Amino acid sequence: MSEHHHHHDHDHSELSETELRVRALETILTEKGYVEPAALDAIIQAYETRIGPHNGARVVAKAWSDPAFKKALLEDGSKAIGTLGHVSRVGDHLVVVENTPQRHNMVVCTLCSCYPWEMLGLPPVWYKAAPYRSRAVKDPRGVLADFGVAVPKDIEIRVWDSTAETRFLVLPMRPEGTDGWSEERLAGLVTRDSMIGTGFPGSPS
């Protein structure tokens, strides 16, 4: 059994049983006139193609490049992002939290899986799973070590538990050695995990 399969929490027999039950449910909902399969297809297509961390990366790159935008973003994330025509689908309750040399931010949802979908897409499995949800608020440095990431011991770690409909996006620090870079080029350094706080942006070299 491969490493990948070993860590999955379902096996093939459960998968097929689940698959049958899911198909049956969609059949019933369709027959009752509750769902239109083409609408379901469109929802899936949006998450598979349009909604992903590239949205958040553009916002971060703009904040790194434009001090007035950064100020507005930290004051009211939803409002500032709403001014960008190309990233307009954010809801009302986005809070952007800034990493500084004194503070590293990390986002979790201990109760379920709340995550800024519009900025980052659907959350990865680890974000929704018990190890991250249980440990992020108690041992964030241990969690960071699982990602191969270390934050200096004298820096404050601030963990934001998303317990309401507010959503949090981490604004990572701009990597050194990127002076004069365009927003587009900067966006290429912004990783999904750096916007959750479990990683850093890529290095320019």
Place this chain on the structure above:
Amino acid sequence: MNGVHDMGGMDGFGKVEAEPNEPVFHAEWEARVLAMVRAMGAAGAFNIDTSRFYRETIPPHVYLSSSYYKKWFLGLEEMLIEKGYLTREDVAAGHAVHPAKALKHGRLERDDVERTMVRGKFARPAPAPAKFGIGDRVRAKNIHPATHTRLPRYVRGHVGVVELNHGCHVFPDSAAMELGENPQWLYTVVFEGRDLWGADGDPTLKVSIDAFEPYLDPA
């Protein structure tokens, strides 16, 4: 409810294991489940808090051994049965045996999908002035409702400081039980890591939750 979903601070779940190049969905059925939840929510069959509550009421051993979208599926099916949109006979037959129940907002059509991709608005007009100001010390109440709540166990009884005021929002504890929106002030409250986890806790750690006013007492 004090369920296994309330995981903050629990030990024993092991390391966080990220999957390199993880796909958006691991199987087609996962995508169908997500889409059915979104479509039925948009049609008004349930609100987001009710859907969370149904996932929380999955038996603990099933919750802990089911994949994420399996939990979504189990919660969706049970919720639709209990709300009268489905019957157990429909599910057993794999076909609609009983007639449909009217949906509050009507079926989500293909052309309306775009509109549902924007997050819902949860802010509401304030029914009363805010009790707490920025910088106030507050104690998370030691409460243990058996129904849905968004006050995690690990902060209950502890003192924190109000850092942000998000305005009045739909109160999940009421909305989940279909008792109305009952808007309440919502604050970000910050706790010292050592207050939560004791003297052995990380001295550089601060943890915040977003707390509705009914969760808090002055401290």
